[in-house]
Amino acid sequence: NAGVTQTPKFRILKIGQSMTLQCTQDMNHNYMYWYRQDPGMGLKLIYYSVGAGITDKGEVPNGYNVSRSTTEDFPLRLELAAPSQTSVYFCASRLTTSEQYFGPGTRLTVT
Amino acid sequence: GENVEQHPSTLSVQEGDSAVIKCTYSDSASNYFPWYKQELGKRPQLIIDIRSNVGEKKDQRIAVTLNKTAKHFSLHITETQPEDSAVYFCAASRQGAQKLVFGQGTRLTINP
Numbered sequence: 001n002a003g004v005t006q007t008p009k010f011r012i013l014k015i016g017q018s019m020t021l022q023c024t025q026d027m028n029h030n031y032m033y034w035y036r037q038d039p040g041m042g043l044k045l046i047y048y049s050v051g052a053g054i055t056d057k058g059e060v061p062n063g064y065n066v067s068r069s070t071t072e073d074f075p076l077r078l079e080l081a082a083p084s085q086t087s088v089y090f091c092a093s094r095l096t097t098s099e100q101y102f103g104p105g106t107r108l109t110v111t
Numbered sequence: 112g113e114n115v116e117q118h119p120s121t122l123s124v125q126e127g128d129s130a131v132i133k134c135t136y137s138d139s140a141s142n143y144f145p146w147y148k149q150e151l152g153k154r155p156q157l158i159i160d161i162r163s164n165v166g167e168k169k170d171q172r173i174a175v176t177l178n179k180t181a182k183h184f185s186l187h188i189t190e191t192q193p194e195d196s197a198v199y200f201c202a203a204s205r206q207g208a209q210k211l212v213f214g215q216g217t218r219l220t221i222n223p
Binding site for chain 1: 143145153154155156157160200202206207209210211213214215216218
């Protein structure tokens with residue numbers, strides 16, 4: 001199993017541009033999550049999904065959108081990127097009562 | 112909803128000494144308490160977890176203790192080594208909960 005994979009690893013965006021961060025898991029996990037982690041800070045939940053077709057907002061959803069059309073994929077869309085969205089983005093997944101696995105992260109800079 | 116407080120935010124110990132990080136939680140129904148370690152530039156990874164039907168769990172130099180009455184749980188690292196330097200996160204959730212609630216993190220530095 002590859003576990004949780006994320007692409008790209010790094011990205012630089014100009015203000016106002018849009019992009020999609022990809023996340024895929026091959027463990028047949030029902031729950032998937034997107035977090036952002038600012039330098040020296042903790043994990044803030046952006047969006048999460050409990051299964052295909054179901055998504056819900058976390059603590060900091062503004063400026064982001066998600067979709068979950070399959071069990072495996074949970075892309076995060078940034079529209080009109082802003083400097084405040086400069087961060088490291090982690091995708092994660094788990095079964096209902098199991099360990100939560102994190103992807104390797106995407107380091108995003110908006111200038 | 113659940114709220115998890117983690118202390119201290121930074122901790123510096125001499126190599127070979129013990130380190131203790133404490134978390135308190137608010138939801139008395141929470142019954143799953145994992146600890147994650149995040150090395151610099153890497154992803155968080157589970158190092159140990161405990162469920163509320165046990166009071167203590169050990170894995171080599173790390174241990175977690177749980178006090179359900181006081182609603183707190185702690186991570187203990189003995190005989191610390193330089194590779195223990197990292198950020199540690201605690202988390203809590205109840206059975207059936209849709210998400211883990213994470214603490215704010217503790218930056219542990221092991222001084223040689």
